[in-house]
Amino acid sequence: MAEEAQLSIFIQLLRRFEREGVLNQIMLIGSWCLFFYRSVLSEGRSLPAMRTLDADFLIPTQRTIRREVNVPLLLKEMGFVPTFYPSSNWIVYDHPELRVEFLIPELGKGHDKAQEVKKLHVRAQRLRFLNLLAEYPRKLSYEGFSIDVPEPAAFALHKLIVSARRTTEVKRQKDLETALALFDYIYLHPKELDKMKEIVKRFPKGWLKRIDDLAKKYEPRLTEMIRDL
Amino acid sequence: MESVEGILREELKRLKEAEESYRREIRGLPRGSIQRKKIKRASYPYLAFRMGKKVVSQYLGRLPKEDLEKLSKNIELRRRYERLLGEVQGNRLRIKRMIYGRRSAA
Numbered sequence: 001m002a003e004e005a006q007l008s009i010f011i012q013l014l015r016r017f018e019r020e021g022v023l024n025q026i027m028l029i030g031s032w033c034l035f036f037y038r039s040v041l042s043e044g045r046s047l048p049a050m051r052t053l054d055a056d057f058l059i060p061t062q063r064t065i066r067r068e069v070n071v072p073l074l075l076k077e078m079g080f081v082p083t084f085y086p087s088s089n090w091i092v093y094d095h096p097e098l099r100v101e102f103l104i105p106e107l108g109k110g111h112d113k114a115q116e117v118k119k120l121h122v123r124a125q126r127l128r129f130l131n132l133l134a135e136y137p138r139k140l141s142y143e144g145f146s147i148d149v150p151e152p153a154a155f156a157l158h159k160l161i162v163s164a165r166r167t168t169e170v171k172r173q174k175d176l177e178t179a180l181a182l183f184d185y186i187y188l189h190p191k192e193l194d195k196m197k198e199i200v201k202r203f204p205k206g207w208l209k210r211i212d213d214l215a216k217k218y219e220p221r222l223t224e225m226i227r228d229l
Numbered sequence: 230m231e232s233v234e235g236i237l238r239e240e241l242k243r244l245k246e247a248e249e250s251y252r253r254e255i256r257g258l259p260r261g262s263i264q265r266k267k268i269k270r271a272s273y274p275y276l277a278f279r280m281g282k283k284v285v286s287q288y289l290g291r292l293p294k295e296d297l298e299k300l301s302k303n304i305e306l307r308r309r310y311e312r313l314l315g316e317v318q319g320n321r322l323r324i325k326r327m328i329y330g331r332r333s334a335a
Contacts, residue, residue: 050233050236052236052239052240053240053243054243079309079310079313081247081250081251081253081254081310081313082250083246083247083249083250094243094246094247094250094251094317095247095313096244096247096313096316096317096319096320097316097320099243099247168235170234170235170236170238171235173235174235174236
């Protein structure tokens with residue numbers, strides 16, 4: 001895959017989103033966050049460079065979308081085409097180098113259909129545990145624009161939680177590898193570690209148990225931390 | 230290594246879906262180019278396109294300027310999508326070669 005071409009279209013997309021007032025209403029999640037962690041965070045180069053071709057954008061439910069923007073039209077102008085998933089009513093946007101997806105936190109069970117976000121004219125797939133990312137944004141500046149990504153600690157904890165729910169082994173393994181690499185980074189940076197403690201402290205009991213079970217298996221340092229809280 | 234192959238397989242699936250999406254969009258857009266024929270002193274717009282080995286010139290009639298502009302934009306969009314479809318196909322082939330090797334990917 002032509003990595004430069006992919007990065008170029010991704011940066012073009014972010015710049016366009018910023019110009020149209022979309023970027024400050026959404027949050028970048030998924031493997032592309034690693035690119036920003038690596039580029040912006042101090043000693044971020046130790047983090048893995050692996051990223052998929054999906055650019056995932058989270059639409060946080062706690063924020064009100066102030067500005068109406070026809071995002072599909074904007075993507076069409078950039079050469080993206082919509083790909084439909086009739087079973088879930090979801091629409092993603094494809095380009096030879098990139099796929100753009102919109103996601104939204106699933107609040108409670110039983111919502112398997114995508115949710116229409118009228119002000120952005122998109123349909124977002126509902127997924128569980130995304131609130132964990134939405135509640136802990138970190139604004140990063142890169143080449144003249146700023147972008148919201150999740151706190152690395154929230155990102156790592158989220159990856160660990162979802163890894164256990166994956167049905168495919170390959171994805172589970174990938175999530176786990178990313179989470180563990182981030183944990184290594186976090187444990188070497190006291191400020192990041194404090195942030196993780198703060199996040200874990202506020203976890204609901206069910207999540208805490210889930211994390212503790214996973215930590216016992218993969219990340220014993222986390223088990224110790226949970227015990228200390 | 231397994232995880233890299235998994236990513237490549239996922240990407241292959243995504244590119245197949247992207248290829249279908251580009252084909253669908255292309256089907257809905259006009260092909261050819263707008264040409265103007267000068268007959269006596271007046272200029273008349275025609276849509277010229279290939280049908281098999283033949284080149285067909287279809288008279289567009291007295292289309293309003295806006296409609297003609299829209300048609301021209303859609304022809305341009307079709308060309309852009311055709312180019313991007315080519316890129317998708319190129320990427321698919323490249324990934325197939327990464328997974329299955331050069332011979333079996335062809």
